[in-house]
């Protein structure tokens with residue numbers, strides 16, 4: 312399984328750093344996971360080669376480029392039809408409200424805790440995360456390798472079981488400093504990401520969703536304190552194997 316980091320900026324995009332977005336590839340299957348602003352135009356493959364889309368939640372930094380895809384796939388001389396979109400119901404409701412109709416370029420499948428879907432060569436399981444709106448974390452399995460993507464979350468909730476023993480945990484790290492001083496309890500500090508990755512037995516930890524105004528090397532250092540082994544940064548335009 313290969314993860315192409317399309318965007319990793321937290322909360323809003325910056326030049327050269329789209330917000331949340333990844334292409335997860337296994338054999339001939341390519342899934343666009345999270346459609347944050349700037350990710351559609353930065354996809355590592357022709358958008359026509361995306362087999363399905365997974366969106367974690369309705370916050371614009373994770374879903375606003377569904378509208379870019381809608382325009383591209385609807386008004387292209389060769390339009391796309393019924394590309395599978397897996398997301399919480401709220402994502403679809405917001406998209407339909409914004410464009411004033413149900414876009415036929417997508418075939419929407421609502422997902423929630425406990426759902427498991429097969430997308431080509433990938434299996435994806437979903438779990439509710441600790442965030443102010445319905446948000447799904449996802450465990451990806453391909454050829455016996457496993458990835459857990461936290462999307463946006465705080466440390467609470469029952470989601471850690473689904474992250475258990477994964478080869479790679481791709482974790483948000485929106486905040487820095489002591490967890491007791493967090494302004495937003497439903498996000499993670501770098502230190503919390505490291506502690507959770509260690510607690511669930513993840514083999515590797517990759518940090519993402521770091522806002523442009525924070526120094527990512529500080530987030531990595533905080534995470535390494537908890538994880539006790541090297542931590543990677545998700546860098547747009549790069550990819551890593553799971």
Ligand SMILES: [Zn+2]
Pocket residue numbers: 321322331370372373463520
């Ligand atoms: Zn976010």
Ligand SMILES: [Zn+2]
Pocket residue numbers: 368370442463
């Ligand atoms: Zn969010």
